[in-house]
């Protein structure tokens with residue numbers, strides 16, 4: 103077959119759908135209109151000659167069923183957790199239970215307006231209060247704000263709280279925030295945005311924060327340490343309590359990035375480990391749909407001493423069980439979000455938590471089990487840079503495949519041909535050629551086995567036919583894009 107014929111044949115594979123312009127053939131129509139029995143309108147007269155064209159250049163001419171098939175196939179392109187495993191490490195792409203969607207769409211929840219009088223919003227406020235209570239139970243913290251709209255905004259909010267607390271109690275906010283080299287990129291960005299200088303701390307050979315280095319760096323001008331636990335290597339920071347004690351002794355605070363609570367919820371509470379401030383990613387751990395930039399929710403939970411600084415409004419309950427929104431709080435850092443957060447996201451998170459109840463512990467255990475199952479299945483095939491036990495995610499590297507010049511991005515692209523969404527590539531930064539895999543608790547053993555088989559098979563290809571892997575994906579209409587140009591200078595218009 104000629105290349106052109108192969109291309110046409112492949113347009114019947116869903117991932118290779120041609121542009122609708124390319125399906126066009128002159129004179130084809132989607133529908134036939136009956137002959138007019140009234141005089142035709144004159145658009146040139148009615149709209150003005152400037153707005154009327156005789157012809158639209160390149161306008162696709164296709165039949166109705168071709169249009170239907172084209173858009174139906176396109177609608178299946180967007181890879182989602184509903185299509186298959188989505189092992190994007192650190193992102194916690196778990197199944198979004200349908201009951202969450204049902205609840206969020208209920209009349210009285212989906213239709214409420216934030217300017218509605220408080221008397222008519224009591225049910226919604228009760229939901230928010232129940233969510234706050236559930237999050238406090240899960241984290242072991244004392245107070246929480248559910249306003250921030252993302253993990254990163256939670257970080258900023260948490261750091262503003264630390265800034266305000268130190269200013270208030272020590273007369274100055276201090277200068278630096280310590281951040282391990284395994285941290286998510288949002289951590290240093292949030293610290294800088296709050297006005298802090300960022301000081302990096304290296305990890306030790308086990309993948310945990312280097313405690314001696316921390317002891318050396320936790321000087322008088324340090325406001326806080328931002329620690330992710332389990333960290334982005336999927337490794338649990340075992341010395342949390344000691345770390346917290348050291349920081350407290352030196353007048354600094356411990357911030358925990360709780361985006362990885364999928365490894366702890368129902369098992370361990372950061373509040374018991376000495377954490378002062380933390381954020382959660384409801385759109386990760388608590389199953390509200392995410393990807394494509396939101397909406398999300400990044401509640402911030404704090405210990406009692408930071409409660410006075412929480413953003414307004416603060417949800418308060420009066421003695422008769424009525425709810426109100428407190429806005430006059432002299433020490434508050436102010437507003438961080440309009441209308442008390444992304445309500446729909448918050449409703450979904452509460453629905454998830456209530457549906458599981460104490461079963462959250464089982465979800466956590468299954469998430470850790472799945473990550474370790476995949477680790478076992480791939481150990482010896484891919485390099486494991488840190489031998490420490492894995493929590494909810496496992497980080498391999500491409501070191502072995504690199505000998506044949508096959509890198510993490512090539513392997514990730516090849517996974518697409520096997521029907522899987524790629525894992526997270528090249529993060530965390532401290533692992534060269536990182537392959538970060540987070541299956542979540544949603545996946546069955548069968549699905550994990552298929553994924554392991556795919557990655558084993560790709561390792562075989564990398565050894566015997568590296569060119570095949572390096573040129574993947576082969577089943578999609580376009581292969582490798584210039585990803586920077588695609589984001590910064592997207593070409594969104596078809597030209598003949």
Ligand SMILES: *Cc1c(COP(=O)(O)O)cnc(C)c1O
Pocket residue numbers: 192193252253254255286288289330334359361362383398400
């Ligand atoms: C996802 C993530 C964040 C940022 O959360 P967003 O909601 O994307 O802003 C921060 N830290 C870690 C460890 C994460 O995984």
